[in-house]
Amino acid sequence: MRVFTAVIAIAVGLMVLFGYFFAQFTDIQTLLLNWAIILAGVASLVGIFNLIAVHTDKVRRAEKGSVYSALLVIALVATFVFGLILRPQHQVMQVLLNGIILPVEATLMGLLTVTLLYAAIRLLRRHADVMSIFFIITAVLIFLGSATLPFGDVPLFGTLIRPWVSQIWALGGARGILIGVALGTLVTGLRVLFGIDRPYGGK
Amino acid sequence: MAEQIKCPICGEMNSAELELCTNCRSPLQPKSNIPSGQNPTKKHTAELEPILPQWLREARDASRSVDPQDDSPDYLQTTENKPKPPASQPDLLAGLQSQTSDDDEEEVPDWLASITGASPKSKLAKDEPATDVRWVEMGNKDDFAQSENILAQPPSRGGQEDDVPAWLAGLQNESAPEKDELTDWLRDSNETPARETPAFESSSFTPTQDETPDWLKQMSADAESKSQQVSSQLASDSNFNVDTPDWLKQMSANAEPVEAKVPQDAPELNIDTPDWLSTLGGASENALGGESAAFTEADVPEKEAESLPPMDMPDWLKSSSEVPDEKPSQDTTTPLWLKPQVQSQEPEMPAWLSSAEETVYLDQQKEEPPAQDDLLGDVPDWLKAAAPEKTIFDSQDELKSEIDSAETPDWFSSIPPSGETEVEEKSEPEKVDPFASMPAFTLDSQSEENLDGLFTEMPDWLSGATDQPATSQQPIPITNEDVLPSSDLPSWVEAMRPSDSGLSQLTSSASDQTLESRGALAGLQGVLPAVPGFTPTSKPKAYSLKLNANDEQLRHAGILEDILAAETSPVPIESFSTLLPSRALRWTLAFLILAVVFSTTFLRTQIFSLPRGVPNEVSAAIQVMQSIPENAAVLVAFDYEPSRAGEMEAAATPLLDQLLLLKRSRFTLIATNETGSVLAERFISGPLAFHQQSGMQYTNLGYLPGGQLGIRAFAQNPSVTSPSDIFGQPAWASPTLQDVTALNQFTAMILITDNADAARVWIEQTQGLRGNIPFIVVSSAQAAPMIQPYYDSAQVTGIVPGLYGGAIFEQYNAGRPGTARNYWDAYSIGMLIAMAFVLGGGLWNLMLGLRERREDK
Structure with missing residues (x-):
């Protein structure tokens, strides 16, 4: 078999x-x-x-946290039924999206922003090493290069340093990642084709 | 009146002239071995003389020298003429001279006739019972086996031949005149004792210097004088009971029930019993009873012997034990050539036994067990104990002393010189083999006392093992002292024993007296001693543990040891000073960021200027949008999460607004995210609500499952993969998708995604199918660096990276719709504050950390 x-x-x-x-x-x-x-x-x-x-x-x-499970089941069934009946463009579906899904996920992103900022501030107190310092410096440069001042771009940072960091350093790293991903995908596909890996079952 | 005879079968009287009974048609006269009309031929067995024993030939020569004209030996001459002193008879059968009558030729036995040449008497042969008592009479132990063989063989003869002993039947058989069984028997009697029976080796059965065996001389001399005394002495001799073997005593005790089963008209069972045995058995009230008791051990109760089953004893022995008083004719089992003498002298006792009883000194034999051991030298001790204490060998052994003195067999000496010449014929001999179902030894019939007595002479090691369970529950250790001495073992057991060296080694390890408590050796002590070779005889040699290694090897070993130590030793975790979470800092950060962002957002301030510099990828996207023709079909793919909706809508709204506003493009929306279709409707109804109200045309194909497989399938054949819109209507028949059946028929492709992987899948799976249509990616600021390589490789026409790209694109859209601009002040202030906190807070915490580490040091 x-x-x-x-x-x-x-x-x-x-x-x-x-x-x-x-x-x-x-x-x-x-x-x-x-x-x-x-x-x-x-x-x-x-x-x-x-x-x-x-x-x-x-x-x-009636396990612990069963209330949340009940809310999950109710919301899931309701969304599923509404989606099948009302279709996505219906106002009810838009209310569900704009009133529940989108604010919740956006809030999580806002919390992530504060958390990352707090971590970056206290990073050098625990690990005052080169990587931490480079991380902090890179973050500061991108912040300065992404933002503008009332009178225009931040000199050197918005027109030279940020593009240099994003187009050279970040692009180099991204290419390396993409090449690695491509090679990994190729090898994985070949292993599946040769029957070495059988993710569909068996060893 | 004619002479009539009575039919032996039915009793009908018939004429003597008739051969068959008129009633039952059975023969009236018994057939003889000699057919009618033929005369018995005289047999001359002289040619067999060379095979006779030396002493017998000499006796025959001596007789010939006395009377050359007569072929009969001397002892036959004496029977014909007058009795002579037995001592003067040189012949072996001289004792028969006194038994036979004077003138009756028929008294000569067949076997004697075959020797002497006299004509055999058929009647005697016919009446001779088939008995196996020769071994008893002659004392030859081999006859035991022979009799057993005879028992094992089914009776093939019937009638008269069954009544003839085997050794006489051979003489009577005319078909084999060359082979004289008597000669063989006599030869065997001289040979087998020396070969097989040690007890007979020392006996004086060999002829003496005077060519007459001493036992024959003694037999003939003391026959008359002692025969009368034997019975009385045996009856009165209570000591005779002592040495009677158990098995024989039990047999004699059990003979009476068997006798009760015999029909009245049946022939007597004791016809096969020799006289000496028949006279032994029977009741204790007669003289023979005393003789039977003489064969009974004194320590065995007689009642136990009586309780034994009758099947445990052969008939011939039973008959010997139940000789009744009213049967004086029991000596019919006696060989015919002995019967006359027996009847005349002692009807209840064999002559030879009566003569031998005087020499029986059983008490002395009991006091001298080594004598019996000598007789049973080859028998192991435990078999000696099981064997009858007094057998015929004992009697022969006793006879040995008697023979030494008188040199005449008792059974010959007991033959009286005179007696009846006519042997009584018995009506019918016993046809049933008395040995058929009678084993010689039956242990089942042994009582415990008998068994105890049976094993009294067993070796200690065996008797101790058998008595052990009965005596105590605790296993009795068997020590080396209990080991049977090798001198007491028979030769064959001695041969099976281990060699002396090994035995000595085992005995030397007597210190190992471990008592086995379980298993098959439970109760045995020291049976599994330690092998002496393993016993340390000296102090173990001290071996040096120091390795003979050079410096380099030691150095390598040290390195390996360090590696192992590093692997095994726990790595100490660097201790940090507990950095308590600064809740105040978090709240401060959150409050400041939210306050600035919310204030600038809600105040709609436009303090901060839009970015002035235009990246290349954004510039390329602007050029593509400007090159798209009007009313073109544009495929827009939504693949982002609702959490990124604010950024993605702000980045994509200027581009789509420009297409709708300036180009009136027909949008075909498709989502590869579960929430993509809803976000697409939100995007249309939100930032592009103005265009929706003005009658923009778009078709939402909904969710495309399957990930990259779905994207590939859609790229190959979009109308097949997504045939209908979210309302279930045929999508490809709508005005939006007019003249569009393939992916490359779209004017442009716009991908709105916040995921670099999704952008990669769309780029890679549609690359060969989309043709030369422009492909613009509106990405988040986070995913833009990962998509940038595709732009550099021309796989993507342009990129609009996040709010920054939207703000730039909006400047080229006449500031429409202004969403980017509304977020830009908040975005810029938030970036600056974040940069300030990261930089200031980082430096502050760096100094704190350095101070703490300095304090710790």
């Missing part, structure tokens, strides 16, 4: 891969990708139902 699944996975992977290089495999690639989209959507639904079942069980057992 494991061999059978491996054969299927490798065959599908090869056909999808060949679809990038050969036009003859485009149709089969599209078909397989559509199957993958359907499966991904079903998986999302399964995940939602599993979430509902877990928290419903917590409510039924």
